Amino acid sequence: MKLIIDHKSPIPLHVQAERLIRELIKEPEYQAGKLLPNEVDLAKKLAISRTTLRQAINTLVNEELLTRKKKVGTKVAHEKISSKSMNWLSFSQEMKARGIPIKNYELHVSWVYPEEYVANFFEIKTDKKILKMERLRGSSEEAFVYFISYFHPRIGLTGDEDFKLPLYEMLENEHSSIAILSKEEISARVADKNLAAKLEIEPGSPILFRKRFVYDQGERPMEYNLGYYKADSFVYTVESRRTI
Structure with missing residues (x-):
């Protein structure tokens, strides 16, 4: 998939980056355990700062969609059993x-x-x-x-x-x-x-x-x-x- 951010959009850059990574990690190669591109290269490709990119990645790490290991990299987390309410009302x-x-x-x-x-x-x-x-x-x-x-x-x-x-x-x-x-x-x-x-x-x-x-x-x-x-x-x- 193309990794492109619209710098003229009113949507904050970190939000665009987060959405982009959400779509990227759905790709079979990343679901299979391939590491995401390193932050320096990805930030450069998207023409954003590492701080902005890290904000997007941290959101997905906090949601347990990604895991990050020092000196290794970031990749898709293993799927976990989810406990959710089956119904909600006003x-x-x-x-x-x-x-x-x-x-x-x-x-x-x-x-x-x-x-x-x-x-x-x-x-x-x-x-x-x-x-x-x-x-x-x-x-x-x-x-x-x-x-x-x-x-x-x-x-x-x-x-x-x-x-x-x-x-x-x-x-x-x-x-x-x-x-x-x-x-x-x-x-x-x-x-x-x-x-x-x-x-x-x-x-x-x-x-x-x-x-x-x-x-x-x-x-x-x-x-x-x-x-x-x-x-x-x-x-x-x-x-x-x-x-x-």
Whole structure:
């Protein structure tokens, strides 16, 4: 395959390099264990710095798609058994399945300039406003989760949509944007003053933090979602099924 980067593209060079390497390592010769071209030669061929190239390679190493050995080189990692949730739903659908009526305590929609990490996920510039939705939600007794969602401008949201509807159903029905793939990162955090006030807990209390990266039917990024869950009121369950 041709190793070419478009230096006039608005897509960052390290992102282009990452995509290029993702395609390169699908080639049979690299799947068979052949070492990737060394960083000096590859960076020179792509006309980018070694730092930029290393940023792309490090991403794939962190995803365990590549392995790197000092004085040996970089090559495709051996395939590992993957444990993934077999199903995911919108929050409304999750709670409906558990028989819990949902209440919106707060719902705010605004247009904001994206932070760099959001813009990088959407592969857009930071000088164009995108829709941001904030929701404080929970049961009739208490609020136990605070969501922040950012949406790709490609979807065509106006801000006048009824965001009280199940989100992914609304996006599909009104904008033909179908959520197909979800990738999640879950970690523990402590609540700052703002989160503590919203969730009615003490500052410094433990919370469950979830990042959700949602992709459409073309596997293009459509939503960047942050969820802050009250730890003593919510259990996050992941179901994995073994295929035999």
